[in-house]
Amino acid sequence: xxxxxxxxxxxxxxxxxxxxxxxxxxxxxxxxxxxxxxxxxxxxxxxxxxxxxxxxxxxxxxxxxxxxxxxxxxxxxxxxxxxxxxxxxxxxxxxxxxxxxxxxxxxxxxxxxxxxxxxxxxxxxxxxxxxxxxxxxxxxxxxxxxxxxxxxxxxxxxxxxxxxxxxxxxx
Amino acid sequence: xxxxxxxxxxxxxxxxxxxxxxxxxxxxxxxxxxxxxxxxxxxxxxxxxxxxxxxxxxxxxxxxxxxxxxxxxxxxxxxxxxxxxxxxxxxxxxxxxxxxxxxxxxxxxxxxxxxxxxxxxxxxxxxxxxxxxxxxxxxxxxxxxxxxxxxxxxxxxxxxxxxxxxxxxxxxxxxxxxxxxxxxxxxxxxxxxxxxxxxxxxxxxxxxxxxxxxxxxxxxxxxxxxxxxxxxxxxxxxxxxxxxxxxxxxxxxxxxxxxxxxxxxxxxxxxxxxxxxxxxxxxxxxxxxxxxxxxxxxxxxxxxxxxxxxxxxxxxxxxxxxxxxxxxxxxxxxxxxxxxxxxxxxxxxxxxxxxxxxxxxxxxxxxxxxxxxxxxxxxxxxxxxxxxxxxxxxxxxxxxxxxxxxxxxxxxxxxxxxxxxxxxxxxxxxxxxxxxxxxxxxxxxxxxxxxxxxxxxxxxxxxxxxxxxxxxxxxxxxxxxxxxxxxxxxxxxxxxxxxxxxxxxxxxxxxxxxxxxxxxxxxxxxxxxxxxxxxxxxxxxxxxxxxxxxxxxxxxxxxxxxxxxxxxxxxxxxxxxxxxxxxx
Numbered sequence: 196x197x198x199x200x201x202x203x204x205x206x207x208x209x210x211x212x213x214x215x216x217x218x219x220x221x222x223x224x225x226x227x228x229x230x231x232x233x234x235x236x237x238x239x240x241x242x243x244x245x246x247x248x249x250x251x252x253x254x255x256x257x258x259x260x261x262x263x264x265x266x267x268x269x270x271x272x273x274x275x276x277x278x279x280x281x282x283x284x285x286x287x288x289x290x291x292x293x294x295x296x297x298x299x300x301x302x303x304x305x306x307x308x309x310x311x312x313x314x315x316x317x318x319x320x321x322x323x324x325x326x327x328x329x330x331x332x333x334x335x336x337x338x339x340x341x342x343x344x345x346x347x348x349x350x351x352x353x354x355x356x357x358x359x360x361x362x363x364x365x366x
Numbered sequence: 367x368x369x370x371x372x373x374x375x376x377x378x379x380x381x382x383x384x385x386x387x388x389x390x391x392x393x394x395x396x397x398x399x400x401x402x403x404x405x406x407x408x409x410x411x412x413x414x415x416x417x418x419x420x421x422x423x424x425x426x427x428x429x430x431x432x433x434x435x436x437x438x439x440x441x442x443x444x445x446x447x448x449x450x451x452x453x454x455x456x457x458x459x460x461x462x463x464x465x466x467x468x469x470x471x472x473x474x475x476x477x478x479x480x481x482x483x484x485x486x487x488x489x490x491x492x493x494x495x496x497x498x499x500x501x502x503x504x505x506x507x508x509x510x511x512x513x514x515x516x517x518x519x520x521x522x523x524x525x526x527x528x529x530x531x532x533x534x535x536x537x538x539x540x541x542x543x544x545x546x547x548x549x550x551x552x553x554x555x556x557x558x559x560x561x562x563x564x565x566x567x568x569x570x571x572x573x574x575x576x577x578x579x580x581x582x583x584x585x586x587x588x589x590x591x592x593x594x595x596x597x598x599x600x601x602x603x604x605x606x607x608x609x610x611x612x613x614x615x616x617x618x619x620x621x622x623x624x625x626x627x628x629x630x631x632x633x634x635x636x637x638x639x640x641x642x643x644x645x646x647x648x649x650x651x652x653x654x655x656x657x658x659x660x661x662x663x664x665x666x667x668x669x670x671x672x673x674x675x676x677x678x679x680x681x682x683x684x685x686x687x688x689x690x691x692x693x694x695x696x697x698x699x700x701x702x703x704x705x706x707x708x709x710x711x712x713x714x715x716x717x718x719x720x721x722x723x724x725x726x727x728x729x730x731x732x733x734x735x736x737x738x739x740x741x742x743x744x745x746x747x748x749x750x751x752x753x754x755x756x757x758x759x760x761x762x763x764x765x766x767x768x769x770x771x772x773x774x775x776x777x778x779x780x781x782x783x784x785x786x787x788x789x790x791x792x793x794x795x796x797x798x799x800x801x802x803x804x805x806x807x808x809x810x811x812x813x814x815x816x817x818x819x820x821x822x823x824x825x826x827x828x829x830x831x832x833x834x835x836x837x838x839x840x841x842x843x844x845x846x847x848x849x850x851x852x853x854x855x856x857x858x859x860x861x862x863x864x865x866x867x868x869x870x871x872x873x874x875x876x877x878x879x880x881x882x883x884x885x886x887x888x889x890x891x892x893x894x895x896x897x898x899x900x901x902x903x904x905x906x907x908x909x910x911x912x913x914x915x916x917x918x919x920x921x922x923x924x925x926x927x928x929x930x931x932x933x934x935x936x937x938x939x940x941x942x943x944x945x946x947x948x949x950x
Contacts, residue, residue, distance in 0.1 A: 262677060
């Protein structure tokens, strides 16, 4: 007997929650308990009184599963709202990566040149290394990191995706 | 606004919330609360013999009264022992508040004596949970916890209270009104959806109501509304295990329970219907059978208080989020306003009567006095003998549970207490304790299997202590019968570890606890034995020896469709492919 899994599409969910102990465990636990995917998850406090946090979750699944994920998140007591940013039309996504590249000579020059093309900033340098800061969609960050692998990549740190809907309306 | 200790606040909050009974077990980390309870005679504390039993007793109390059950246990093992009952309450949507002691805040995280991460462990088996770090928060949190446990889809809420928070003093405050900042369940159904639903029901040629525990949870008025709507529409009714009692079993619209061990007529009607009206039911795998063959030609309306239940397993055509009772009331109102009349469903009923004619619940038996008792006969005899006494029936989990569901009939809600979602062996006896505490003068019977009963049999001491007249009726076949049945169906009768070896003498056990023990060995003793049980004022254990190898039919084998029911034992094949074996 084979175990079948269904392919799905990528969705970005913005979830506002009470900024309280254990909420992140509750959300990630829901995903693991019910077998949902997390491709990336970011969380930070977003309100002036530190009462609310916004969690951005990139997940994937067939439409029925995405619908279930939203319903399951929405019924958690500390969850205020769940928005599927793909549903609301256009949205902006950004991710930051810090990319450390070590090397000398041609590879070092090539790394700097490509960083320029990608509008990555140099935030630290030694005689034998750079740290680049790159901001963009996950695709762009992926492509930059792939190129840097050829130029002496030694370390990467990524934030995961944050996203927000275009236009004047709030969630 | 009064200054008091955290422990006093807990007890004061329970008093203010109208709690009359707490099921619990003391220990180091809850001693301050136990001391506060000592001074408060208005709250009755029921001392169980194991914390799991406290949670099931609270469930029995809750399910039989509609009020939340309250549990008080200590930290560490007290809390972990309660986890099964908490999870049971989550799956069956039982309102429950569990207070757990915790080591002092200064010791949290140090692997202190009897420390466990209670909020971590219970995070995913509660509707919500709290760790209270400040005594001033105790009042608001307790009030909020009861609100959350009882509003929307009910469920268990855990409040973990460190010992120093119980000892410290603070200000007790009560929120004026619970206006939770994020938890606002939708209880009123969407009016347009109700109008559409009424039109769909009025137009249907082969409608069926499929109702569940949500109707019971919505209160007795919801059951009354269901009866009214069924009378208006003339449609047949089936119900899940959890929903039994919401619709009277003696009504001619009643088809019996549906699903794996449901009736042939219910399952066939679900399969052939052109409209399913699901009310407070969640399309559980025990109900649907093989999904791609589940009611293929029907439109489906789903009324549920929990949006996540809708389209979770079976996609529906019309979703109505809201309280079952309010939705049924709204449907009745629209039905009247629009002047709908019940359609002539004569052809539909003729087909249903054809399925009824299989008499799927019949079973082969010998009738002479010395004959062995068929378990179905035992349940029927119990039903006949207790008719008119309006008994509360609890069950353990297994074959006896299904036989009770099939052959014991209910006319009103809150009389049938069983573990449906989690399927917890060991639920029934402590649930009977909780129900008897809530209804001291009612006849409360736990229909048990000899295997399940042993999972919480220590509660015999609790029953003796509080002089509860609980009756345990064991269908003793000396097997974990449902396990054995599956081994017959799936594993060519290789009975791996399903024999109930080394059973106690239940009559002597009864004697040891000061109960009355009755043994029934054959058909001739059945009626008298049951009557003696009923007539005995105190607790009674009946060891009813039944046919050892009887199996529970009809049955939809795992992975099969509603139309592929096994009606009789000789339909059994004995092997199964891996796809079917992999299903539970």
